[in-house]
Amino acid sequence: MAFEDDVRTAVSNYLDAVANGTSADIAALYTDDATLEDPVGSEPKVGREEIEKFYSALDSVPRSTELLTLKVAGGTAAFHFRVVTEAGDQTVTVEPIDVMTFDEQARITGMRAVWSPADMTVTGGEQ
Amino acid sequence: MAFEDDVRTAVSNYLDAVANGTSADIAALYTDDATLEDPVGSEPKVGREEIEKFYSALDSVPRSTELLTLKVAGGTAAFHFRVVTEAGDQTVTVEPIDVMTFDEQARITGMRAVWSPADMTVTGGEQ
Numbered sequence: 001m002a003f004e005d006d007v008r009t010a011v012s013n014y015l016d017a018v019a020n021g022t023s024a025d026i027a028a029l030y031t032d033d034a035t036l037e038d039p040v041g042s043e044p045k046v047g048r049e050e051i052e053k054f055y056s057a058l059d060s061v062p063r064s065t066e067l068l069t070l071k072v073a074g075g076t077a078a079f080h081f082r083v084v085t086e087a088g089d090q091t092v093t094v095e096p097i098d099v100m101t102f103d104e105q106a107r108i109t110g111m112r113a114v115w116s117p118a119d120m121t122v123t124g125g126e127q
Numbered sequence: 128m129a130f131e132d133d134v135r136t137a138v139s140n141y142l143d144a145v146a147n148g149t150s151a152d153i154a155a156l157y158t159d160d161a162t163l164e165d166p167v168g169s170e171p172k173v174g175r176e177e178i179e180k181f182y183s184a185l186d187s188v189p190r191s192t193e194l195l196t197l198k199v200a201g202g203t204a205a206f207h208f209r210v211v212t213e214a215g216d217q218t219v220t221v222e223p224i225d226v227m228t229f230d231e232q233a234r235i236t237g238m239r240a241v242w243s244p245a246d247m248t249v250t251g252g253e254q
Binding site: 041073077079 | 131166167168195196198199200201202203204205206207222223224226239240241242243245246
């Protein structure tokens with residue numbers, strides 16, 4: 001179970017980085033040749049450079065994350081979480097289920113985010 | 128969104144079948160050459176015959192299912208659910224996150240269940 005504990009810690013570290021880190025901090029949790037598909041069905045990002053660019057949209061906005069449910073099976077994690085971003089006077093909340101795979105060092109090798117517009121809410125910014 | 132609605136209905140039909148159907152009813156929701164990996168990391172079952180055999184363990188036991196969270200992105204669904212089986216005087220509850228893929232007719236082409244013993248509880252059967 002030690003490895004599964006490492007995977008649980010890695011998910012926690014990821015959500016901490018998404019909430020509090022830079023895009024470089026987040027990308028550093030991925031392997032060099034990792035893939036990211038968010039949402040599932042979009043063109044996958046390949047490699048840490050593309051992955052850092054994907055997260056760079058977060059660098060300028062306050063955000064928070066909350067883990068809602070986490071399941072681990074070997075080197076695969078599936079977790080339901082909430083990410084809240086403050087974009088100007090709007091608050092955007094998205095609640096995906098992410099599916100992540102990890103290597104033996106619990107570095108992220110792949111991420112696929114399952115969500116649709118139905119899982120996003122926007123509040124504020126209206127009169 | 129019509130296809131995503133079909134996928135949502137297919138997940139609902141799957142949980143209905145797991146609760147109330149035979150193993151043949153459940154297997155009929157899969158395509159002929161579908162794959163099933165439950166839990167992730169175990170040897171995948173390939174094809175409807177192996178899949179029906181996998182579910183045959185359920186045929187003799189009372190069970191119920193409850194959908195807890197469902198996310199859909201195109202032909203992929205990820206859902207957190209509870210399945211409760213009554214095995215003799217024991218009640219076994221498992222709460223996985225399943226990741227399913229679907230073809231254009233919303234038939235299941237693949238299922239991967241993410242859970243570990245930490246997500247299973249057994250009650251009863253003890254003095």
